[in-house]
Amino acid sequence: MKLLHSALRFRVNYFSDLGRHQVVVWMPADTPPVDAQVDVGPKIEFDVPLQAFRSEIAPLRVGRFYPSQLLHADDAPGPMFRVMKINGDHFSANFSHPLQGRIFSIDSGKSDVGTEPVGHVGQLLEWSGMETQMLTPTEFGGPDAYTREDETPDSDFYAQPRKLIHVDAVCARRIQAMYRTVLPENARVLDLMAGWRSHLPDTVQSAVGLGLNAEELADNPQLAERVVHDLNTDPKLPFADASFDAVVCTVSFEYLTQPEKIVAEAKRVLKPGGMFVVTLSNRNFPPKVIKLWTQLHPMERMAWVGMLIKNAGFKKVETYLERGLKRPRDDRYADRLNESDPLFATWGVAP
Known part of the structure; x- marks a missing residue:
């Protein structure tokens, strides 16, 4: 007989120009309630010179997320940023949480699962919103996007x-x-x-x-x-x-x-x-x-x-x-x- 574990399934729900999004994290049944009105913080957006971005490491694309280590700066206001637009020799870097400015909801429910839940509250919003799309579609492509290290048959x-x-x-x-x-x-x-x-x-x-x-x-x-x-x-x-x-x-x-x-x-x-x-x-x-x-x-x-x-x-x-x-x-x-x-x-x- 398979041992069942009592768990809480927390789910974040939101929408973007791409469609509907859900993020689910399984947590132990004794996890304290999560406030459905979580504050993801203020909008933080700056105009940054192109030369401040380490383009030798990665190409700069509109809509993409990058770690702040790719900036020639020691005072970045967050661990990552999203490129909102590129204008001439500058780009707009948004350091806000990806769900900032979006309507989202959090719900939860008890369930029995066949595996021990080990998730924690910090995971609930850790990645949430990074898959959302803006009015300007994310630039994912590039001339070598579909190349591979091993091109043998x-x-x-x-x-x-x-x-x-x-x-x-x-x-x-x-x-x-x-x-x-x-x-x-x-x-x-x-x-x-x-x-x-x-x-x-x-x-x-x-x-x-x-x-x-x-x-x-x-x-x-x-x-x-x-x-x-x-x-x-x-x-x-x-x-x-x-x-x-x-x-x-x-x-x-x-x-x-x-x-x-x-x-x-x-x-x-x-x-x-x-x-x-x-x-x-x-x-x-x-x-x-x-x-x-x-x-x-x-x-x-x-x-x-x-x-x-x-x-x-x-x-x-x-x-x-x-x-x-x-x-x-x-x-x-x-x-x-x-x-x-x-x-x-x-x-x-x-x-």
Whole structure:
């Protein structure tokens, strides 16, 4: 019998030009109440000379967040800033909390979970708001954004089966629980960049796995059909229009070198009203990750995926972050990290 732990699920809710956003943190049941009217502080914005920014370390982009260490200054008013606009030889740096000036709410509720909650109140607003979008869209691109350290064919890199999951077991269960909530019941699902396991709920009717390693796909018990296909070589999905009720991409989106085309293809193969869901976390194979991924905060990665989904014409775009559960004792990082891998998700509805 699995031991259940009493927990409090705290959730921050807000909206931006991208869509709806939720941040969830699991905390022990005895956590004191959190004031729903939390003060995120005043607006702090300054005009900064371009030469004060360490451009040799990172490119300066409108809408992006940067640590204050990238400024040639010792008196920055906050640990990070967002670039609001660039005018000639100056830029506007906003050091305020990302939720400053936005309407947001905090709610909580008791729940029993199969993993010990270890989250704390400080995490609730720590990253909240970093995925929001302004009227001027964030500049994520660049001429080398989709280049990788290892540009050898992906079919060679993935030739040997690894048969592992790319998050810890707790995060994997939370991905499955999130899919259960978001995906339509009895759906025919396309699992993009599939491998040894798919983390799909039992409410799915059938699943087609598209991946690079035939042995891993064959050993995946959740797949009814298996297709070996390299999306970076050929982004065209080998399926007819309106073939699926849902398309998912689980902790693999960071390896795509033509992500706009893949999102457009996901929309094409979805039935009207179908769901496209992308889940992310913080583990990857560094040589195969696109350069842009290495330059973004995890919340910005989620925002970037959300912008791709929205720009492709999907409706009702949402982002979701969940953290605060204890890492499994048998996980390879358990001796260094107490908390399980965070879950980031973005989804949209096909029109």
